[in-house]
Amino acid sequence: MATEDARYRLSSQYRLWSFSPAKLRDLREKTNALVRPHITARLAELKPTEPAPEFLTAEEETVLLRFFTTELIRAAIHCDLPTEIRATAAVFLKRFYVTNSLMTYPPMDLIKTCLFFGGKAEGYFAKLSKLAEKLSDTTEEKILAGEFLLCQGIRFAFDVRHPFRGLEGAILELRRQEDIDKPRIDAAHQQAREILKVSPLLTDAYFHYAPSQIMLAALSLADRGLAERIINSAFAPTRREEAGRNADATATEMMHPTSSEIKEKVTAAIEACRDMLATEPPERMETYWGKAESLKLIRPLLKKLRRCRDPDKADLVELQRARREWAANASKEKEAGQDRKKTNAGLALGEPIGPNEPKRRKVTGPSAADDVFGGALGQ
Amino acid sequence: MASQRPGAPPSPNTDICPVCKTMRYLNRDLEFLINPECYHPMCANCVARIFADGPAQCPYAGCQKTLRKKAFKAAYFGNLAVEREVDIRRRVHAVFNKEEPDFESLADYNAYLEQVEELTFNLVSGNPDQRSKAEAEMRDWEAKHKSEIEERRRQARESEAQRLAREREAKDAARRRRLDAAREDAEEKARDAREREEILDTLATGDASHARATMQKVALKKRGQHRLDAARSSLLDAASSNLSIRGLKKDKKREAVDEGPYDPFGGLDLALQRYTLGPLDGYRNDWVDAARSRSDIVVGGYSAEEYLSRAMFEAFSGMGVFIEDEKGDGELATREAAQAAAATSDTAQKMDVDVFA
Numbered sequence: 001m002a003t004e005d006a007r008y009r010l011s012s013q014y015r016l017w018s019f020s021p022a023k024l025r026d027l028r029e030k031t032n033a034l035v036r037p038h039i040t041a042r043l044a045e046l047k048p049t050e051p052a053p054e055f056l057t058a059e060e061e062t063v064l065l066r067f068f069t070t071e072l073i074r075a076a077i078h079c080d081l082p083t084e085i086r087a088t089a090a091v092f093l094k095r096f097y098v099t100n101s102l103m104t105y106p107p108m109d110l111i112k113t114c115l116f117f118g119g120k121a122e123g124y125f126a127k128l129s130k131l132a133e134k135l136s137d138t139t140e141e142k143i144l145a146g147e148f149l150l151c152q153g154i155r156f157a158f159d160v161r162h163p164f165r166g167l168e169g170a171i172l173e174l175r176r177q178e179d180i181d182k183p184r185i186d187a188a189h190q191q192a193r194e195i196l197k198v199s200p201l202l203t204d205a206y207f208h209y210a211p212s213q214i215m216l217a218a219l220s221l222a223d224r225g226l227a228e229r230i231i232n233s234a235f236a237p238t239r240r241e242e243a244g245r246n247a248d249a250t251a252t253e254m255m256h257p258t259s260s261e262i263k264e265k266v267t268a269a270i271e272a273c274r275d276m277l278a279t280e281p282p283e284r285m286e287t288y289w290g291k292a293e294s295l296k297l298i299r300p301l302l303k304k305l306r307r308c309r310d311p312d313k314a315d316l317v318e319l320q321r322a323r324r325e326w327a328a329n330a331s332k333e334k335e336a337g338q339d340r341k342k343t344n345a346g347l348a349l350g351e352p353i354g355p356n357e358p359k360r361r362k363v364t365g366p367s368a369a370d371d372v373f374g375g376a377l378g379q
Numbered sequence: 380m381a382s383q384r385p386g387a388p389p390s391p392n393t394d395i396c397p398v399c400k401t402m403r404y405l406n407r408d409l410e411f412l413i414n415p416e417c418y419h420p421m422c423a424n425c426v427a428r429i430f431a432d433g434p435a436q437c438p439y440a441g442c443q444k445t446l447r448k449k450a451f452k453a454a455y456f457g458n459l460a461v462e463r464e465v466d467i468r469r470r471v472h473a474v475f476n477k478e479e480p481d482f483e484s485l486a487d488y489n490a491y492l493e494q495v496e497e498l499t500f501n502l503v504s505g506n507p508d509q510r511s512k513a514e515a516e517m518r519d520w521e522a523k524h525k526s527e528i529e530e531r532r533r534q535a536r537e538s539e540a541q542r543l544a545r546e547r548e549a550k551d552a553a554r555r556r557r558l559d560a561a562r563e564d565a566e567e568k569a570r571d572a573r574e575r576e577e578i579l580d581t582l583a584t585g586d587a588s589h590a591r592a593t594m595q596k597v598a599l600k601k602r603g604q605h606r607l608d609a610a611r612s613s614l615l616d617a618a619s620s621n622l623s624i625r626g627l628k629k630d631k632k633r634e635a636v637d638e639g640p641y642d643p644f645g646g647l648d649l650a651l652q653r654y655t656l657g658p659l660d661g662y663r664n665d666w667v668d669a670a671r672s673r674s675d676i677v678v679g680g681y682s683a684e685e686y687l688s689r690a691m692f693e694a695f696s697g698m699g700v701f702i703e704d705e706k707g708d709g710e711l712a713t714r715e716a717a718q719a720a721a722a723t724s725d726t727a728q729k730m731d732v733d734v735f736a
Contacts, residue, residue, distance in 0.1 A: 002652045008697030020707030161693075169694030172662040172687065173654070210697030234653040234695055266698050 008210055012157035017095055019207050025058070027098055032058040035101040039310050046311055053308040060301055061102050066202055067298050068107045069093060070289040073201065076115055079134045082124060083197055088160045089118030090201040096153035098207075104310045105149065112138055113146040121158040145316040160206075163196050163215035170219060170230050177229070184223065191222035198285055199277040209273045213266070217273035221281075227270070235263035396422035398429075398438045412451040415466050417444040418459045426451050464503050471499050474521045476531050653695035659684045662691075 008014055019027065032055075040052050056064070069090050076086035092114045097107070112135055119126040132140045151158075171189045174180060195218040200206055205214050220227035236259070288294050313319055394403035396411070398421040403409045410423040419439045429435050430448035437444045456462045475495045482488040501513035521528065578594055670676050670683040 002699055003648045003650060004653050004692065004696040005699045006647055008700055014697075014700065014702075018702045018706050020703045022707055161697075163693075165690045166693035166696070168664070169687075169690035169692070172664060172667075172690060173694065175663065176657060176661050208702055210700045210702070212694055212696055212698045213700075215694065216698070230694070231698075234698060262699055265701060269701055269703075 008161070011161055012155075012159055013161045013206075014210075016155050016157050017207065021204070021208060024098070024204060024207055028062065029058045031099055031101050032056070032061060035104055035310070039103060039308060042311055054304060055308045056101075056103060056301065056304055060304070061097070064102055064298070064301050064305065065094065065097050065107070067289070067294070067301075068102075068111060069202055070285065071108070072111045072114060073198065073285070074290075075111060075135060079115065079126075079131060081115065081119065081126070082122075084162055084164060085115070085118045085122050085124055085126075086197070087162050087164070087201060088122050089114040091160045091206050092118055092121075092150065092154055094201075094204075094206070095157075096150055100153055102305060103308050104313055105146070106309070106314055106316065109142060109316050110146050110150060112143045113150050116143050117147055117150055121160070141317050145320040149316070161211045163200065163211040163218065164193070166212050166215040167192055167196060167219065170215060173230065173233070174226055180226070180229075185226065188219060188223035188226050192218040194282045195221055195277060198282040199280045202280040202284075203276045205273055205276055208276070209269065213269055213273050214277070216270045217277050220270060220274050221277060231263060231267060231270070235259045235266070396425060398422070398425040410453065413454050413459065413462070414444075414446045414450050415452075415463070416446055416450065417442050418463050420454070420459070467502050468499060471495065471502065471517065473532075474517055474528060476528060476535070478531075481531075651692075651695075653698065654691060656688060656691055659687050662687050 036055050039055070043050070043052065072090050072093055073086060076089060081089075089111075093107075093111060096105075096110060096114075112131070116126065116128065116131055128140050128143060132138045132143060167189070171185060174185050175182070192215070196215065199218070200214050205217075209217070216227050216230060219230070394409055394411075395401070396409065397419075401409060401422055401424065406422075406424075411420045412423055412426050413420050414437070417437055417439070419437055419442060421438065425438065426448060429438055430446060430451075434445050434447045436442070437446050454462045456465065475491075475498075477491060479485075479488050482491065498513050498516060501509040502517075505513065667683045667687065670681060670686070
């Protein structure tokens with residue numbers, strides 16, 4: 001087992017946040033399906049006269065999420081946040097909305113939280129007040145309200161493995177080779193960086209590929225020849241294998257595919273990733289997103305989203321406050337209950353009936369609050 | 380009797396013999412006996428009356444067992460179910476009398492214990508089918524291992540005898556030591572008295588310098604003699620009592636398994652396979668060059684080499700990880716991928732989070 005791969009398999013990105021395309025689609029559809037009955041019930045309670053709204057489908061949510069990711073990137077550029085933070089924040093947003101629906105939590109608020117928390121995760125401590133100032137219609141409270149929610153949503157996996165440093169490594173390796181023109185490498189480097197800043201974030205590349213594969217795909221988009229050189233150097237047949245080929249083939253060789261087989265698989269994976277990245281080239285940020293044609297697609301979806309949003313969770317600040325209040329009340333009630341037991345011991349008719357307790361907000365049950373990973377989706 | 384739990388013997392308050400209905404009120408010495416065949420309690424009078432002429436059927440309605448008078452005994456435990464289990468365990472233990480030193484490894488011993496316990500459980504609380512099977516198994520084992528069982532029984536008896544002998548010996552030794560100590564004490568006292576008298580005598584008869592020399596000599600002699608005595612007696616003690624610690628194994632059959640040196644990385648091979656790091660000076664770009672030369676960076680402990688090796692590692696790390704294969708439902712490409720998938724498959728199940736819903 002190549003140690004490089006084994007060490008990547010230990011990362012939370014691999015363990016928790018890597019899915020096959022089918023599995024990711026399943027998860028998103030499950031999230032979408034589970035959210036619908038809940039919102040329908042709540043809306044029916046609040047506005048009994050109106051018919052149930054038309055919900056976003058999982059595909060529509062994916063399109064919208066892509067739009068919100070561009071918004072996030074734009075906001076990050078506006079706030080002069082470094083590339084890595086921008087990427088981390090975008091990945092956090094995408095991860096969060098795998099198991100949460102856009103219809104449940106407001107994405108525009110979570111974008112800000114992601115930017116702030118992405119900085120924290122990368123060890124870059126942006127000032128909260130400055131960030132709130134730079135973004136329009138934002139208070140510090142608003143940014144912080146969704147922070148714990150976001151952490152739960154990303155399963156506390158704060159370490160995002162990016163392809164940026166890997167790209168530097170690959171370029172350094174290429175620079176050592178004497179027979180490649182320096183300008184060619186520089187041009188490829190520049191272009192690959194631009195691609196990595198946008199394309200993997202807008203597509204699902206982070207879920208489906210390892211960072212080095214994404215990096216090589218981007219490099220191959222920039223200059224296919226250079227990427228192939230790197231792959232060839234990584235999977236040159238080792239001396240041991242050469243020796244093994246001369247000797248008789250053993251059972252262990254059956255279990256471990258030879259380097260040429262792996263190389264083929266890696267090349268195929270990188271080609272697939274390259275195709276994925278090619279659907280969202282960095283130029284599209286300027287020429288498509290935010291322009292008329294994308295707005296034509298996005299606007300009706302946004303309108304739809306506004307109608308089918310979860311009414312309880314539209315305001316994260318309010319939600320946070322309610323939750324804290326509930327928690328405080330719960331502990332107070334516990335104490336009060338003990339007191340009451342003491343004082344009521346002599347009453348013949350038991351507890352006197354108190355004033356009606358205000359109707360509690362829906363299902364903020366202790367079971368959901370106690371589990372650090374949140375309750376099950378099906379509740 | 381109807382009010383009582385099955386298995387519980389007649390209690391002293393409501394004592395009525397279920398066979399002859401005698402009460403403790405009528406017979407002060409009412410004593411209940413059971414037979415390990417069926418554990419039905421009855422009073423001693425009934426036993427004498429029914430089984431005086433040899434074996435007879437149990438007088439309980441519906442009990443088909445044939446009982447003998449000889450086998451009747453008083454129950455030791457209040458609960459007859461416990462009594463029965465203890466009897467069965469005693470019987471099983473007489474046949475399955477291996478002990479830990481008889482086995483090569485702890486795992487073997489545990490397997491044996493489990494087998495025995497399984498059998499015992501079947502005997503104690505299995506259905507009739509299981510019980511008869513367990514009986515047959517036990518008979519089988521006894522027939523097969525007859526000589527071994529006998530041998531071990533003999534050994535156990537011997538070791539019991541040895542233990543008794545050893546204990547007796549230890550007690551004797553302790554008594555002897557006590558006597559010796561008492562005698563020594565008395566002797567010392569006598570010696571002291573004698574010496575004091577001697578000194579007084581010399582003081583009375585001779586000159587002072589002679590007396591001091593005598594005193595010194597006496598003191599030296601006393602001290603040396605004592606030490607010598609103490610050493611000799613301790614040596615004698617060590618040699619005479621054949622020192623043994625109970626519970627200490629005589630022969631050690633189990634051997635330590637060599638597991639190799641401790642590996643802090645849990646078997647993770649850290650040798651790089653995808654690339655070989657060249658001489659670090661060969662890697663250059665603007666940033667690394669700056670980091671190497673600028674003193675404000677170097678002084679803080681920043682090492683450009685660390686950065687280089689990390690960047691190179693990340694460039695090649697995870698290239699052979701195929702998420703679609705490993706995380707999807709399809710066939711797994713390699714064995715390591717299968718291991719990795721097995722290790723991580725359960726994490727994906729708890730992905731669903733909706734805190735406030």
